[in-house]
Amino acid sequence: MLRFLCCCLLMASTFAVANDGIQVSGYGSFVAGKVIGGDVDPSGEKEFQVDFYDYAFYTEELDFEQESMVALQLRADVVDKMMATIQLVAKGADGWSPDVDWAYLSYELSQDSSLMIGRRMLPMYYFSEYMEVGYAYPWIRPPANLYWWEITQFNGLTYSHAFHVNDWTINPSVFAGRETQRDIKSHDFWRNRGGYYFPEQGTYISGTADVTWSKILGFNVAFSNDWIDLRASYFRTHYNTTAEVFFKDELDFNGDGVVDQIVERKFNPDGSPIISGDWPLTDFDLDFFGLGGSFTFQYVTVLFDYNYVLYDDGYGSEFPTYYVSAVYNHDVWQPYIGLSSAKLKLTKDWQGFGIGDAEEHQILTLGVRYNLGGSAAVKLEYNDFSDNGDRLPWYDFTYHNDAQLLSLGVDFVF
């Protein structure tokens, strides 16, 4: 589906180039960061996670690649009222290999309603749709302990409509689709840091885990006037993660109770890899509820995001998260402060594991943005990650400990 769409978009773009109707724009960020304090993690280093999707993290060594990225957007008219858009994003954390973050056809049904078909960012959190566009928000990054999903895009349909009531613009939209990410890094990443991974059977083979969000169905409603912007969101999806596994068969040829040979078995009799995953810890429904927004006063902007995620998994996992931030708006200087908090609560007793709060962490953010001319901004930011999740008798779900990070970045648009 995606390849087909990309081909269509490429053809549309070629057509548009021939007609001199292509719009080229883009954005990017160059960020340097260094952990300046904290406790050693299970990995043996002091780490600060900044991008859970691409598994970018800083250590005490100064690093310029973890969050540096560049994106190119091409837009072209295909036919009357229909546009094709593609956004290619290359990130240092991903070896600078370009990913298609957005690739869609948009059709204007009327002045105030449109249909979008294709690939786009999943509108989860308030900043999800433009979390890569550093220039669009005050900080170096949205809070990493909220924006941590393996899935951030989906392929499908979005219908959007806008109408006006007094000085309010109300913009409801509905969306549906699915997304699969293959060979995701997360399972290796967490497993290597003492984290959990629960194949139903067999032993996990490094780098083989896939995650699928199917039957994504949700809606957003945005309310805005000249100083308030609010957005409520909800969606449901079916979450499934699978991995290739292997078994070690112990063979006792002569029946003397002593193992004569150990055979590693990775494939089914038909030659297909043995897959593990369809059990209540890896196959379940997920509900997402969110309310976020911004209030722009004369000198100060206040931004917030409150979310609740429910897993219908074996643990009955619930993730309440919030973020609040205040930005002072001088013409060119924008100092800011922010606090984000994320928690994991287990509400079902899975095989005697118990229930209760299992994970909790907060990030305090202090920083300043300096706007350079009309299309670039320099940001200096300090983050203090505090892990409050070491609660005996629970397993320490947080995998990482307290850490302080200093980062300096330049965001630009063109």
Place this chain on the structure above:
Amino acid sequence: MRHQLFAALVVVSCWSQGVNAEIVVIVHPSNQQAISDTEVKNLFTGRQKSFADGSPAIVLNLVSGNETQTAFNTKVLGRSDAQLKAYWSKVMFTGKGNPPKEVDPAEMLKLVAENPSTVGVIDSSQVTSAVRTVISY
């Protein structure tokens, strides 16, 4: 005495700037619709894409850094140039629209005088009879 003179100069300069810096929103003379302050804010932030009668609106801004445009952004839209640029980058890269085309004052007057779908901003001192002023700030 020197201080008093300086204070007087400041007052005079503020007053003259206040008089000169009136910003107006202009449309084609054939567009006789009234446009409210709310509609101006909606049109220039892309939340509204048509005039009250439903006809599509083409919004024009003065080039980035133009004093009249900066004053309009601050006074009418309540945002600094940098805040607005950040806002438009969000809109552009999430498929929700494009920022207004930027033109210089002469081109603004020419385009608005020629095209009944356009709406733009300009310093009141530059308004000609070829365009119609719908609201002043």
